[in-house]
Amino acid sequence: MTITNTWAVVxxxxxPEYEGEPDVVFTVHWxxxxxxxxxxxxxxxxxxxxxxxxSTFTPYADLTLDQVLGWVWANGVDKDATEANVAAQIExxxxxxxxxxxxxxxA
Numbered sequence: 686m687t688i689t690n691t692w693a694v695v696x697x698x699x700x701p702e703y704e705g706e707p708d709v710v711f712t713v714h715w716x717x718x719x720x721x722x723x724x725x726x727x728x729x730x731x732x733x734x735x736x737x738x739x740s741t742f743t744p745y746a747d748l749t750l751d752q753v754l755g756w757v758w759a760n761g762v763d764k765d766a767t768e769a770n771v772a773a774q775i776e777x778x779x780x781x782x783x784x785x786x787x788x789x790x791x792a
Contacts, residue, residue: 688775690719690768694753695729699745703736708745710734715757719771726774728767732760 696714703709714731734756743752758764 686721686772686775686779688719688721688768688772690717690771692717692750692754694750694757697748697753704738706742706744709736709742710745710748710753710756711736713753713757715754715762717767717771719768719775721775721779724775724778726771726778728771730762730767732757732762734760 693716694713695716697710698712698714699708699710701707711734712731713734715729717728719726
């Protein structure tokens with residue numbers, strides 16, 4: 686089963702000003718959507734971003750998706766485990782362990 690995963694950042698919370706810099710991100714809200722073409726699964730979360738004194742500051746307007754996702758994974762979101770969870774959701778749809786058949790007396 687080949688799954689296509691799509692990570693997205695749906696929102697970033699920022700301080701209007703922090704240590705002289707504008708719009709400093711401190712929380713990232715993310716989603717992961719996975720599909721095998723027929724079935725799909727997803728995960729959503731948010732993660733606090735550790736502000737490291739002395740690190741290079743990137744202005745909000747210059748942030749890239751790859752950079753912000755790097756922060757997400759560096760601050761406690763396990764990329765591999767999250768993708769495995771979505772894969773398990775898809776697998777459960779393909780091979781359900783619990784089913785709800787119709788009541789035998791209803792036509």
